Amino acid sequence: MSAADLVLVLLAVVCLAAVAALAITVARLGAVVAELRAETAGLRSTLLPAAAEAVDAATLAAAQADRIAALIDVAGSVTGAVDSATSATVRVLSNPVIKTAAIAKGTRRAARRLRSDGIDTGATGRVARR
Secondary structure (H helix, E strand, O other): HHHHHHHHHHHHHHHHHHHHHHHHHHHHHHHHHHHHHHHHHHHHHHHHHHHHHHHHHHHHHHHHHHHHHHHHHHHHHHHHHHHHHHHHHHHHHHHHHHHHHHHHHHHHHHHEEEOOOOOOOOOOOOOOOO
């Protein structure tokens, strides 16, 4: 055997070893891809129901937010109506109440004068004879 034959045999052995290493690597990659597919299928079976639940929850939250907005609008309207009614009540009742209080005070003074035979304490609280 010549040196060229020996180099060719060694080169063939090295190529055979490289092909064997590549075959092992491809086999391992195939196993990893199969495992990845299985995990992806499991993840998909878990995520699809969770995504559907999230969509349902978001839809419910949006509906409730609309209801709350409507309630806030109604509360604002009621507040405005109560404010208007309170203002109107104050305007309507304040003048008669003031007049009634003045009449009551004047009537008390007159009654006191009539009972005291001319003694008037007045607003100062001092007794004055007439």
